[in-house]
Amino acid sequence: MFDLIASPFLQDYLICRPGSAKGLKVPFHLYEELRQSEREPVPDWLRDSAWKQWGMVLPDRPVQDAVMVRQPSDYGYCRASYELNLGCNYDCEHCYLGLKKFSGLKWQKRKQLLRSMQRAGVLWLQLTGGEPLIDRQFKETYDYAFRLGMMLSISSNGSRLHDPRILNLLRARRPYRLTLSVYGASAKRYDAVTKRRGSFKLFEKGLTAAQAADLPISLNLIVTDTNADETEDMRAFARDRGLPHNVFSNMAPTIYGGVETVLTQSEEHLKTRKPFTGCNAGHTFFHADPHGLVSICKVGRDHQFSLVKEGTAGLRKLGGIADSLQLRTGGCSGCLFGQNGTCGTCRPLAKLYQESGAPLKNYCRHGGF
Structure with missing residues (x-):
């Protein structure tokens, strides 16, 4: 089982260790080195980084046995x-x-x-x-x-x-x-x-x-x-x-x-x-x-x-769905709080409150919040 995960992350490239909140951000060429050299020994730079970041000694084995190298995705989700x-x-x-x-x-x-x-x-x-x-x-x-x-x-x-x-x-x-x-x-x-x-x-x-x-x-x-x-x-x-x-x-x-x-x-x-x-x-x-x-x-x-x-x-259609759901329509139309950026409730949550008949003060500044 692998010790580390190397993965694209939005516009960056990360080295993560399962169970740890600590991680490493690496440049593309080092991520690509791991991706293209999975049968080669773990490189010295990764050994040194693992010791400094997590105090761990990576075993003397090929990259593919020590690191799960995640492939790039065209979808942009993290x-x-x-x-x-x-x-x-x-x-x-x-x-x-x-x-x-x-x-x-x-x-x-x-x-x-x-x-x-x-x-x-x-x-x-x-x-x-x-x-x-x-x-x-x-x-x-x-x-x-x-x-x-x-x-x-x-x-x-x-x-x-x-x-x-x-x-x-x-x-x-x-x-x-x-x-x-x-x-x-x-x-x-x-x-x-x-x-x-x-x-x-x-x-x-x-x-x-x-x-x-x-x-x-x-x-x-x-x-x-x-x-x-x-x-x-x-x-x-x-x-x-x-x-x-x-x-x-x-x-x-x-x-x-x-x-x-x-x-x-x-x-x-x-x-x-x-x-x-x-x-x-x-x-x-x-x-x-x-x-x-x-x-x-x-x-x-x-x-x-x-x-x-x-x-x-x-998933390619999800972004359009998200944009449509976040529009302040219906019960929130014409709200000045939403327009000046001080509303505290996203539109999908406000819709749930409205449909439930909850007191206005629970989700709208017009109601006292």
Whole structure:
């Protein structure tokens, strides 16, 4: 198995190490040297760089055995997210997925989807759900994406991290990042949010196992009306564990346009959204749902198409879809906040809020934000 990944990245060329946030930017001629000399010994410049950057000694073997050299792509994508399954072992009332159905692609079509992502240039891939670790094909999917030369991140509730089969896989083929959601600092609050007795105990068990394995963990502290009184305790929990963390308190409607998730917010903990200045959704990254249907992102799911059926070539229309979805039309037409660059909500998200009938103040500065 390879030790490093050499890959184009937009207009640059990177050397990455699975499981590490550190990387190297190299000029084209050094990337091309690796690509054209895969049967030659690892060059001295890469040996020296690997030692300086990661303190690792590259083995004395051909480039093709030590480095996964990714081929250039004509499509210009660098990141993607993939919902393995919408199913979950929790039933959190704030979950934006709404109906959490267990369904998705069979194994051969999953492989086809991942190969299309690789051909599109995707270097960073987020595996999410639902809860990805309970997916029946998680281990096979993770392993296959890893062997395709992707830097993998996982978004999880951590309840299955204590499973030796999962933990051993992540030890051997380390993720770039493991992001765990936290729903409370006590069993009482945590279990109330997830609606599953014993979920806090499983989370602690999984987190302890992952830290013992020295996996790269970050925490998302989810604040709702149910656990708002433990916000500071959740921060203290993260600090005591020595883990980086972010606080999330603004809930979005469900992907089906349901308002029930918005109603779980803690009003006193809502944050003013930063001005939306645009993003590259659909241009340099995209999202795939459990059935391989591609959209510009997790929020903007209009005009989906099957990447499995259409292949990588289908991605050529995604940029046009993205541009059309970001237009401030309909309920946002004539908005001065949008015109002067101080609106805090992208158009696809605003559309979900509007369709759900959520209070205006949750997404529009005219409503008080």
